[in-house]
Amino acid sequence: MPPYALLAIAIVAEVIATSAMRASEGFSRLVPAAVVVIGYGIAFYCLSLTLKTIPVGIVYAVWSGAGIVLITLVAVVMYRQVPDVPAIIGLGLIIAGVAVLNMFSKMQAH
Template sequence: MTYALLLIAIVAEVIATSALAKSNGFTILVPSLVSALGYAFAFYLLSLVTKTVPVGIVYAVWSGAGIVLVALAGWLIFGQKMDLPALIGLALIIAGVLTINLLSKTVSH
């Protein structure tokens, strides 16, 4: 259940960040509300996850997965281009998140 909550928090953060890009500096109501509510929901879920998983691990997974998924959304939804160094950086983030989850004894499975 803990990792399901973390996954939902990640999705909420990606939606909130994508809406933030459309809020025009919080001047457009609907994307601004989606962004604010999405972040609030994501942080609430993160607070629940940190009851059972160390905060450093939670934040590393949440932010790392969020970075990769927001970059993917930027590419697919907003038509943003990524060069080779950006792709390499994203691959390193994915490797870090996988290392934490699959190999670290800090994470309880």
């Protein structure tokens, strides 16, 4: 599987796991707690596979940046937690930083 497809799976699995964490109510609800554990397991497994070909700085920037943005969108839809102007600016800066790393960085995996 292409490394960026694995990275996308890792991101989606992490977002699902993080979203389920709130629903697990401190791991007191079995099904959401299981989703958290399984989701993070899939996320970290796929993330580890991407590190074979993509530099760790790029992988982590894309994974964490995309995760932050997607979790914010989930929070808006599921929990009606609407970001204010500073939060939107911060999210824009995260997206810009990840874009700069991907477009201009000369990092290589070893």
